Amino acid sequence: MRLRLLSLALFFCPLGLAAQSPGPPPYEIYAGYTLLSNSFNGVPGARQPLNGWDASVGLPPWHGLRVKIDVSHYSGTNLGAKQQALFIMGGGQYERTFHRERLFVEALFGDVGMNRYWGPNALPGMTASFSTQLGGGLDTPLNRHFAIRVQGDYRYSNLALIQSTSYTLPYRIPGLPQNFGSFSTGLVWMPSDGSTVGTQTNEPKGPVESELNYEYLSSFGHFHIFANSWWSYLHVAGVEYDRHSWGRFIGARRDFAAEILPVAILRQPSKTDEWGNPKSSSLETLYGLGISPVGMRLLWRDGKAWKPYYTIKGGLIAFNQKSLSQNGSYLNFSLQQTVGIQFRLTDRWDLRTGFEDFHFSNAFMVPSNPGLDAMSYSAGLAFHLNKRTVSF
Numbered sequence: 015m016r017l018r019l020l021s022l023a024l025f026f027c028p029l030g031l032a033a034q035s036p037g038p039p040p041y042e043i044y045a046g047y048t049l050l051s052n053s054f055n056g057v058p059g060a061r062q063p064l065n066g067w068d069a070s071v072g073l074p075p076w077h078g079l080r081v082k083i084d085v086s087h088y089s090g091t092n093l094g095a096k097q098q099a100l101f102i103m104g105g106g107q108y109e110r111t112f113h114r115e116r117l118f119v120e121a122l123f124g125d126v127g128m129n130r131y132w133g134p135n136a137l138p139g140m141t142a143s144f145s146t147q148l149g150g151g152l153d154t155p156l157n158r159h160f161a162i163r164v165q166g167d168y169r170y171s172n173l174a175l176i177q178s179t180s181y182t183l184p185y186r187i188p189g190l191p192q193n194f195g196s197f198s199t200g201l202v203w204m205p206s207d208g209s210t211v212g213t214q215t216n217e218p219k220g221p222v223e224s225e226l227n228y229e230y231l232s233s234f235g236h237f238h239i240f241a242n243s244w245w246s247y248l249h250v251a252g253v254e255y256d257r258h259s260w261g262r263f264i265g266a267r268r269d270f271a272a273e274i275l276p277v278a279i280l281r282q283p284s285k286t287d288e289w290g291n292p293k294s295s296s297l298e299t300l301y302g303l304g305i306s307p308v309g310m311r312l313l314w315r316d317g318k319a320w321k322p323y324y325t326i327k328g329g330l331i332a333f334n335q336k337s338l339s340q341n342g343s344y345l346n347f348s349l350q351q352t353v354g355i356q357f358r359l360t361d362r363w364d365l366r367t368g369f370e371d372f373h374f375s376n377a378f379m380v381p382s383n384p385g386l387d388a389m390s391y392s393a394g395l396a397f398h399l400n401k402r403t404v405s406f
Contacts, residue, residue, distance in 0.1 A: 040074040040075075043202070054191065061191075064089060105122035163199060164199045166197050221400040232249045233390040237389055256270070260310075266323075278331055281298075286384075288382045290385075309329075311323055323355070325351070347377050352370040362397060363396065365396075368391070
């Protein structure tokens with residue numbers, strides 16, 4: 015599960031944004047102490063806070079909103095069991111400056127990883143769960159490059175105990191916590207104060223490059239990276255919107271990407287166990303739709319006859335029946351990663367081909383979470399909303 019968060023790293027690479035001078039610091043690098051309000055096995059009458067460290071990186075902002083990645087670790091002992099929790103989170107931070115102070119709010123999403131025997135009296139439990147972090151704080155500058163940060167957050171996770179290490183079906187006991195509060199304080203390092211980040215010019219701005227991609231995806235195999243299920247096949251069709259919003263990175267044009275999938279067809283075993291393993295050779299067909307409101311595309315050789323690209327998108331996909339397991343969920347989180355090449359057909363149309371990993375799972379919103387990593391090919395036609403200058 016932790017690998018899924020690492021695969022999102024390209025969401026958080028540097029943003030090439032133009033800014034007025036002076037402006038907010040392009041990067042905020044934070045490290046400090048953090049306190050969690052309760053242990054993960056802290057049932058009523060046995061609540062025990064955990065101590066740890068917190069580190070984060072905030073990337074260059076756009077109208078006060080910056081992408082943020084946060085890693086925190088908590089440790090301690092409660093009810094005879096060690097508690098070792100690692101949160102890997104990503105999301106957004108919105109900030110405003112009042113006089114010298116900067117106030118910010120944040121919304122982060124990711125995974126929490128746990129040691130196996132964290133339950134009361136060292137009972138075994140799940141080692142990963144989806145997690146949410148909502149909160150905010152205050153930065154008080156010490157000088158141009160350092161500030162003291164104080165922040166508080168609400169955290170949610172869905173960790174549960176398991177029957178045994180050989181039979182990992184989750185279950186919950188009364189009072190097992192899901193809601194936590196956290197407090198953190200430490201030092202923020204700002205390598206640059208923002209006064210040299212971008213400049214205003216009098217050069218006329220042309221239309222922003224943007225395009226619509228009419229695409230089709232079909233799975234032909236499976237990975238076993240983030241998921242358990244091997245026996246289901248996915249077919250989707252829809253429209254992706256790409257807009258040049260974030261400058262360039264590692265020689266590529268960096269675009270915002272979003273997608274709507276009005277057609278989603280899943281072929282899965284008609285009868286399964288809790289983990290999605292088939293108990294019948296027959297298949298059934300599920301119908302659904304998906305949306306990925308947040309994504310990024312890297313496009314190399316912009317304006318050339320052929321252009322390599324990499325795309326990553328995150329969102330939701332839902333079906334008319336519980337997917338991958340009879341004990342699963344209707345709604346799932348999705349993560350798509352694609353590499354491919356876009357070929358110019360005319361001054362307005364391109365042909366796009368790619369190889370994709372389409373992952374979806376329910377992040378343990380329910381105890382059964384088989385997940386699927388579909389090895390897929392994709393093809394589509396890209397329509398440029400603005401005429402472009404082309405070269406070879």
